[in-house]
Amino acid sequence: MSAQIQDSKTPSQLNIDCKNCALEKMCFPAKIDAEELVEFNQLVIHHKPAKRGQYWYRAEQQFRSIFVVRSGCVKTLVITRAGNQQIRGFYLPGEMFGLDALGTGRYTTSAQVLQSSSVCEIPFSKLDEICSLLPSLQRQLLHIMSKEIHNEQCLIAMLGNTTAEERVAAFLCSMSQRFSLRGFSANEFILGMPRIDIGNYLGLAVETVCRVITRFQKKRLLTAQGKHIKILKLEQLYETASVTLPCTSAPH
Amino acid sequence: MSAQIQDSKTPSQLNIDCKNCALEKMCFPAKIDAEELVEFNQLVIHHKPAKRGQYWYRAEQQFRSIFVVRSGCVKTLVITRAGNQQIRGFYLPGEMFGLDALGTGRYTTSAQVLQSSSVCEIPFSKLDEICSLLPSLQRQLLHIMSKEIHNEQCLIAMLGNTTAEERVAAFLCSMSQRFSLRGFSANEFILGMPRIDIGNYLGLAVETVCRVITRFQKKRLLTAQGKHIKILKLEQLYETASVTLPCTSAPH
DNA sequence: CGTTGTCTTGACGATTGTCAATGGTTGTGG
DNA sequence: CCACAACCATTGACAATCGTCAAGACAACG
Missing domain, CATH: 2.60.120.10 (Jelly Rolls)
Structure with missing residues (x-):
């Protein structure tokens, strides 16, 4: 194949x-x-x-x-x-x-x-x-791999959270961070993946992901129209995520 | 500090x-x-x-x-x-x-x-x-780091499982594997960590970890006396874990 | 403009967390 | 070696959370 x-x-x-x-x-x-x-x-x-x-x-x-x-x-x-x-x-x-x-x-x-x-x-x-x-390139490769390890540890942190709210919040914070590090807005972005993939990734049912996002909207933490996410209270989202972020991919 | x-x-x-x-x-x-x-x-x-x-x-x-x-x-x-x-x-x-x-x-x-x-x-x-x-050592370091990435991906797999049974089974399989790779028995080992730490790690309450282990014992998948684990049906445990193991730390 | 996939919501049952109580284990100091 | 104190493991009862099933709205795409 x-x-x-x-x-x-x-x-x-x-x-x-x-x-x-x-x-x-x-x-x-x-x-x-x-x-x-x-x-x-x-x-x-x-x-x-x-x-x-x-x-x-x-x-x-x-x-x-x-x-x-x-x-x-x-x-x-x-x-x-x-x-x-x-x-x-x-x-x-x-x-x-x-x-x-x-x-x-x-x-x-x-x-x-x-x-x-x-x-x-x-x-x-x-x-x-x-x-x-080129030793500098070699070192750069090591750094990238170490960052990757760090990223995954942060994902582990995210999944180690017990409640669905914590996980989804952590996921959104991590996305926010990654977009921000790449020069995009930390508060408004388009998720590249469907809800079902987010659920799969976080160990949650799609419906739970949806419901949590709806709950966040009712709390005015964010607005979501499909994949278009606009975070209104980032700090509070981080608190909900509980775990120690920031975590993901700094520029290498 | x-x-x-x-x-x-x-x-x-x-x-x-x-x-x-x-x-x-x-x-x-x-x-x-x-x-x-x-x-x-x-x-x-x-x-x-x-x-x-x-x-x-x-x-x-x-x-x-x-x-x-x-x-x-x-x-x-x-x-x-x-x-x-x-x-x-x-x-x-x-x-x-x-x-x-x-x-x-x-x-x-x-x-x-x-x-x-x-x-x-x-x-x-x-x-x-x-x-x-020593280029060989440099390469060895890269390999070790890559393995670490792989390990963590496997942990992510474990945590991505939705049910407590899947997670605990995956955890035990991963332990079995790691002991086995280091020359110890794959079927009988002493867990180095208390249940509460396992729970924390897996995003589960201690009590849930205990109950799942008790359930596994009733199903005759294993016997457990505190930290002493003896796996009776490893293959079935892997099936319960669902995710694609083997995963962890091969000798570097 | 219909088809397909995605998102959202409701209802209900199963799983899991919380609280509480008990017995067991380990380690320390006498 | 024993006694005590921590710590740990286990179980039950109950409430909260989450998954499953089902249905409908919405969006993307040819």
Whole structure:
């Protein structure tokens, strides 16, 4: 089952350069200098936008690349023994996925496009070569991975909360934070994923997610029209989330 | 608040050598050669056993070292806004903690001794130096971090389960696996942590953890006498856990 | 403009948290 | 070795929360 995105159409590279990318400051090459950036740019595959539902890789496939979201939203998931999908993470612009495969040599999750999104692919064999020449890049990679660990610890914090309100609040705070760190508004954003995926991710039924959001609206903490979220009382939302945020993905 | 373990008594180094350590095969220097191991061993601080309740580091403190559990059990935790502790992870012999600090330069959790345990400390500044000389060690560090990411994804999987039975089953399976990977029995082990910490970790009340374990005993899936767990039907426990395990810490 | 998927709400039953009580375990100091 | 004090594990009763089922509104998309 070679079910990569290349199956249906072969996406060619776009004429995009790391140097001009809006994400440059928060992406992989954030701390390397101009000359090195040119070199780095050459190994990156800047894919054309991919449509909803398509896969960047599937669980068990051999590790080949690390990916960075340029726009849109990507989710990672596994299929449980019962045959259900369980969502492991959402990735917003500037965030990196595929890192978990580095240790085992195989992807442990599948990565699927949620909103149509553009993604950059960094083949690891080449990255590894370059890293051994550029200590700063090597260090940058370590930092990104450490941040990833930190992010996941924060997700764990979120899921460790016992009540649905705490979890949903923590989820929204984490989203707010991630958007904010990428230069978007911390108070108003469009969620890239449907409620059912949020529920799956948080270990809650869709209906519970909806009801909690409705409750938050009645308390005037926020307004929500579908995926469009506007947070009115961020501080109070953080209090509801209870756990020690801020947590997620600072620019690398 | 300099609340490290050194406060009460200054633990001196033990006369222990990485070369003779039972964990050598699954620890940090697993893949480096004999000469390099000597060098590596010199930078490791082999601490004397620490007592229950003592801290190895606290959240917000400046990152200085990575730690490896040699024996016993260590938990990492944060204090929530409400002033409660939330447990982020348990670390068994051969497992490494403190990795999340690498990116931010500060520990994001506090690390506290559960069962009295021995720990090795690896000062990072020196490790960083050695790593730039030994590419194999550098690569090993990346692998360890990637594994850590994978582990946490598995925890996320566990917490993403909606029912208490699924969560507790997943927790026990994960423990079974981790013990097994370290050469202990997969079916019979002593949990290093009290029920209340398991509950906290899983987002469940203590009583629920107890009741689920009692239910498992009635179903003859396992027997439990306090912390002593004996799994009778591991396969069925995995089915109850639902999520795709195996997941945790393969030897690095 | 219909089709499909998503969001929202209500009703009800199952699960889980809270409170309270009891017995067991572990560790400490005499 | 014993006695005591913490701490821990377990169980029951009851209330709150959450999942399930069902139905309808809304939105996105071809």
